[in-house]
Amino acid sequence: MFDKEYVFSGKHADMVKKLTAQFGTDTNSKIFSRNIDVYIVAPIIGFLYGRKSSIDNTSDQTTKIFTEQLIKETTTLKYNYQLIMLLNKKQLPFEERLDKAFRNYGNKENTDDEETYNEFVLGGVEILYEKIIEEANMSEDFLQNIYDFTEEFNNRFNGSITTDEILDLCMLAKK
Amino acid sequence: MEPNDKIKINKEKAQRLLKKLIIMERQNLKTKMHNDQQMVKLIKKSIEEEVECY
Amino acid sequence: MLLKSIKLFNFRQFKGEQEASFSTDIHKNVTVIMGDNGSGKTSFAQAFTWCLYGDTDFADKSMLNKEIENNLMPRQQVSVKVNLDLTHNDIEYNISRAQIYSRDDYGKIKPLSTSFNISYKKNGQQEFVKQSEVESRIKEILPKELSKYFFFDGERIQNFSKQIQRGKSKEFAQAVRGLLGLNAFIEAMEHLKPTSKFGVIGSYNDSYDSSSDDKIREYSNKIQKYQDDLDSIDQRLLQINDSIQIADEKCAELSNKINLHSEGERLQNEKKSLNQKIGKLIMARNQAEGSLLKVFNNNPTAYFAKSLIKQALDTLSNQDIRDKGIPDIHERTIKYLIDRGICVCGTKITFGNDAYVELNKALEYLPPKSIGTIISQFVNESEIRLKTSGFLYEQISDQYKIIRDFESDIDESRTDLSEIDKKLTDVVDVAPYQIDLHKYKDKIAELDREKRDLYQKRGAYLTSRDRLITDRSELTLRDEKNRKIEVYKAYAQYMYDELYALYQESEDKIRKKLENYINEIFRSIYEGGISLKIDSEYNIQILVEDTDGHVFDVEASTAQSLSVIFAFITGIIKIARENNNSIDDDSRMLESEPYPLVMDAPLSSFDKTRIRTICDTLPKIAEQIIIFIKDTDGEIAEEHLGQVVGKRYFFDKKNEFDTIIMQR
Numbered sequence: 001m002f003d004k005e006y007v008f009s010g011k012h013a014d015m016v017k018k019l020t021a022q023f024g025t026d027t028n029s030k031i032f033s034r035n036i037d038v039y040i041v042a043p044i045i046g047f048l049y050g051r052k053s054s055i056d057n058t059s060d061q062t063t064k065i066f067t068e069q070l071i072k073e074t075t076t077l078k079y080n081y082q083l084i085m086l087l088n089k090k091q092l093p094f095e096e097r098l099d100k101a102f103r104n105y106g107n108k109e110n111t112d113d114e115e116t117y118n119e120f121v122l123g124g125v126e127i128l129y130e131k132i133i134e135e136a137n138m139s140e141d142f143l144q145n146i147y148d149f150t151e152e153f154n155n156r157f158n159g160s161i162t163t164d165e166i167l168d169l170c171m172l173a174k175k
Numbered sequence: 176m177e178p179n180d181k182i183k184i185n186k187e188k189a190q191r192l193l194k195k196l197i198i199m200e201r202q203n204l205k206t207k208m209h210n211d212q213q214m215v216k217l218i219k220k221s222i223e224e225e226v227e228c229y
Numbered sequence: 230m231l232l233k234s235i236k237l238f239n240f241r242q243f244k245g246e247q248e249a250s251f252s253t254d255i256h257k258n259v260t261v262i263m264g265d266n267g268s269g270k271t272s273f274a275q276a277f278t279w280c281l282y283g284d285t286d287f288a289d290k291s292m293l294n295k296e297i298e299n300n301l302m303p304r305q306q307v308s309v310k311v312n313l314d315l316t317h318n319d320i321e322y323n324i325s326r327a328q329i330y331s332r333d334d335y336g337k338i339k340p341l342s343t344s345f346n347i348s349y350k351k352n353g354q355q356e357f358v359k360q361s362e363v364e365s366r367i368k369e370i371l372p373k374e375l376s377k378y379f380f381f382d383g384e385r386i387q388n389f390s391k392q393i394q395r396g397k398s399k400e401f402a403q404a405v406r407g408l409l410g411l412n413a414f415i416e417a418m419e420h421l422k423p424t425s426k427f428g429v430i431g432s433y434n435d436s437y438d439s440s441s442d443d444k445i446r447e448y449s450n451k452i453q454k455y456q457d458d459l460d461s462i463d464q465r466l467l468q469i470n471d472s473i474q475i476a477d478e479k480c481a482e483l484s485n486k487i488n489l490h491s492e493g494e495r496l497q498n499e500k501k502s503l504n505q506k507i508g509k510l511i512m513a514r515n516q517a518e519g520s521l522l523k524v525f526n527n528n529p530t531a532y533f534a535k536s537l538i539k540q541a542l543d544t545l546s547n548q549d550i551r552d553k554g555i556p557d558i559h560e561r562t563i564k565y566l567i568d569r570g571i572c573v574c575g576t577k578i579t580f581g582n583d584a585y586v587e588l589n590k591a592l593e594y595l596p597p598k599s600i601g602t603i604i605s606q607f608v609n610e611s612e613i614r615l616k617t618s619g620f621l622y623e624q625i626s627d628q629y630k631i632i633r634d635f636e637s638d639i640d641e642s643r644t645d646l647s648e649i650d651k652k653l654t655d656v657v658d659v660a661p662y663q664i665d666l667h668k669y670k671d672k673i674a675e676l677d678r679e680k681r682d683l684y685q686k687r688g689a690y691l692t693s694r695d696r697l698i699t700d701r702s703e704l705t706l707r708d709e710k711n712r713k714i715e716v717y718k719a720y721a722q723y724m725y726d727e728l729y730a731l732y733q734e735s736e737d738k739i740r741k742k743l744e745n746y747i748n749e750i751f752r753s754i755y756e757g758g759i760s761l762k763i764d765s766e767y768n769i770q771i772l773v774e775d776t777d778g779h780v781f782d783v784e785a786s787t788a789q790s791l792s793v794i795f796a797f798i799t800g801i802i803k804i805a806r807e808n809n810n811s812i813d814d815d816s817r818m819l820e821s822e823p824y825p826l827v828m829d830a831p832l833s834s835f836d837k838t839r840i841r842t843i844c845d846t847l848p849k850i851a852e853q854i855i856i857f858i859k860d861t862d863g864e865i866a867e868e869h870l871g872q873v874v875g876k877r878y879f880f881d882k883k884n885e886f887d888t889i890i891m892q893r
Contacts, residue, residue, distance in 0.1 A: 028519050028522065028523075029515075029518065029519070029522065030522065031522070031525070032526060033526050037526055037529075040529075040530055041529050041530055041533055044530060044533045044534045044537065045533060047537070048533070048536070048537070075610075076530060079607075079610050079611075079614070080530060080534065082607060083534060083537050083538065083541055084537070086541050086544065086545075087537055087540055087541055087544070094544065098600065101607075102600055102603040102604065102607070103593070103600065103603075143518060143521065143629065143632060146521070146522075146525060146625065146629075147625060147626070147629040150525075150621070150622050150625050150626070151622070151626070153533065153622075154622040157533075157535070157536040158532070158535050158536055158622065182715055182716055182719045184719050184720060184723050188720070189720055189723045189724060189727070190727075192720060192724055193724050193727055193728065196417050196724065196728075197413050197414070197417060200412075200413040200414075200416045200417045200420075201413045203416070204318070204369075204412055204413060204416065205318050205319070207366075207369075211419070211420065211427065212427070214416075214420050215420050215427065215428060215429050215432055218420055218421070218429050218721075219429055219432060219433070219717070222429070222717050222720050222721060223717055225720070226713075226716055226717060226720060
């Protein structure tokens with residue numbers, strides 16, 4: 001995984017293009033700097049919001065991420081993948097999830113898990129697009145949307161966790 | 176004003192002249208008989224007459 | 230002067246021949262002419278001025294009745310005439326002015342010839358005043374500068390009140406003095422004036438016997454030259470003073486405007502600094518935006534995955550991970566055993582046999598492939614991520630607030646800017662005013678310099694002239710004939726000096742009297758702490774007395790202005806009448822005659838009480854009153870004037886172009 005070029009297509013390509021487009025007078029006024037920045041965050045978002053989406057072929061649009069870039073970010077990408085696999089589908093017994101996350105990582109036969117992961121990626125792209133660009137209140141202010149999204153996210157997911165708590169847990173888990 | 180300290184004036188004569196002048200002027204304003212030039216001539220005449228008199 | 234009658238021919242609204250005669254009865258000396266606005270009262274009053282002076286205040290200088298004009302065929306001619314019968318200085322005059330109009334071949338109305346005649350009755354015969362003298366005769370009957378005050382256009386009072394209060398021409402003062410009966414003095418002084426070439430003294434200077442001494446003639450010429458120069462310097466000084474006064478007024482006006490509009494400068498500056506502020510704010514805001522985006526893009530995963538990491542760690546720590554691994558055995562160990570071919574326990578390991586298979590399976594659970602290891606790696610990873618996750622939300626939140634603050638500052642500044650712009654559209658750019666102000670100030674400085682130069686010259690000329698005069702009289706005294714001339718001159722000079730002093734005294738007296746009368750009359754119309762002062766040029770100041778007795782200058786309201794003018798004129802008329810009636814010798818020297826009052830609707834600006842007072846005061850003061858009133862004022866005027874009205878007319882307005890004068 002994460003060793004070859006990745007291509008967004010169809011509506012997702014359009015969304016990613018918009019997410020990485022310059023919206024201000026400054027060349028740095030972009031929501032996400034590069035396609036890969038979207039790609040890194042998207043699966044986490046998709047997973048948390050419970051959104052999966054399949055590849056869309058309704059248009060010819062594409063935008064891609066170069067292999068070198070992916071290779072560079074392998075550590076993060078792998079980590080995210082493991083995280084998701086570990087926590088995905090609580091109906092699955094823990095053992096199986098462990099296997100998916102740790103043992104089966106990198107196996108060529110892992111197409112199901114890979115597909116699941118990709119579906120979360122695309123789902124996350126959609127969420128990001130909806131929340132930041134397409135916001136219901138039609139605000140053209142991306143900054144506002146970024147802020148609102150972050151606030152909403154914070155309240156919903158991160159509100160009750162402190163870093164210390166987690167670090168303690170780390171200690172625990174190391175045993 | 177011309178300095179005329181070497182010349183003596185009889186004040187009585189002068190006052191008489193004055194009254195006469197005013198009457199003349201008043202009259203002329205009414206009748207308009209004389210123009211300015213003529214008036215000046217008349218005035219001069221009356222001055223000279225008065226001066227020559229005793 | 231008393232008006233007897235007036236005849237109008239095609240004069241403005243008065244089509245055809247119309248006439249009115251005025252009451253000259255001593256007791257019933259009021260003639261009332263009633264008419265609504267637009268019926269021709271103003272035109273009628275202007276008929277007097279047109280007849281006497283040949284012009285009017287109307288914008289349309291054509292006097293021709295419009296209906297007649299419309300019906301005029303090409304090449305046809307028609308004339309407009311006004312005939313005025315009056316008495317002045319016991320002479321019955323007929324003053325007649327006519328203007329011929331014609332329609333030319335292009336259909337335009339053109340004024341052709343004009344004629345102006347003054348005739349009078351003498352010895353039963355009608356004699357005409359010579360054309361070259363009509364102007365001065367009119368001036369003597371009623372000077373134009375004063376006519377406005379006797380043909381009293383109450384509706385246009387604002388201009389006049391300003392004139393009276395701010396002082397106008399010397400001519401006005403002269404004219405007033407004339408009316409006040411100081412004419413004979415003025416004439417006498419004119420004739421005697423030492424500085425005039427044509428006066429008595431000047432004439433004597435000329436008549437020095439030149440044959441007896443050429444030098445005297447030479448002196449006389451030089452003296453006269455100096456005199457001429459002095460005269461022109463004096464004239465120029467007067468001009469300069471007038472110009473300076475005008476320039477001063479302009480400067481005051483411009484300074485006012487600049488002050489009013491200096492707002493504009495201030496606002497421009499404010500605008501500039503606001504624009505700068507906005508520029509800086511925008512930059513700051515953009516910077517903050519950049520920071521926010523940077524934060525958002527800088528390893529956001531750690532932040533977003535925080536909850537997941539927690540959960541994962543939770544799960545991992547709670548679960549009992551059965552590590553199928555064997556403690557302290559590494560992959561290397563197995564590989565070594567497989568290579569060696571013999572297990573620790575002694576079992577043979579060959580490719581494919583049970584031992585081999587089992588050992589390979591175990592590899593799955595031994596480091597580095599052991600799940601424990603992998604999980605440790607995972608947990609380490611988690612730790613690292615957490616430590617770097619930082620405070621994405623807090624940071625974004627802070628930056629966002631900063632951005633919003635900047636934005637609201639920008640908005641506020643922009644609103645302020647548009648407020649200023651709104652104000653600026655009302656404000657005029659002061660730069661041109663300031664340029665003008667400088668120009669005028671420079672002009673004034675220039676004029677002042679010229680003035681100083683002229684004064685210097687004047688001083689020098691005076692000295693030279695006087696020296697020459699002394700020298701000349703020394704010379705002349707030596708000669709018998711010329712000596713006589715000196716004597717005559719001395720008398721003339723004495724007379725002049727006496728007259729001058731007497732005149733000043735009388736004028737002072739009369740002016741004080743006038744001031745008193747005016748205040749009396751003014752107070753009877755307008756009670757309350759206001760008094761008037763007249764200066765030597767007959768300018769009127771309105772002073773208000775406050776409760777502490779302090780007196781200060783005020784701007785007059787319309788009613789006050791009217792009252793001032795009314796009081797002024799009635800005061801003059803009163804004095805004129807007194808002079809006529811007095812048998813006192815001194816006063817007889819100041820002779821003048823009464824004047825009528827032709828008033829065009831002044832009542833409209835007064836309230837009812839004032840009207841009453843005016844109606845009471847008027848007839849007692851003027852010999853003859855001709856008064857125009859509106860219908861609405863009519864009843865009150867009738868009520869208070871009724872007894873003294875000798876003749877009544879009213880203007881019957883048939884249509885826009887035709888009014889008929891009807892006797893009532």
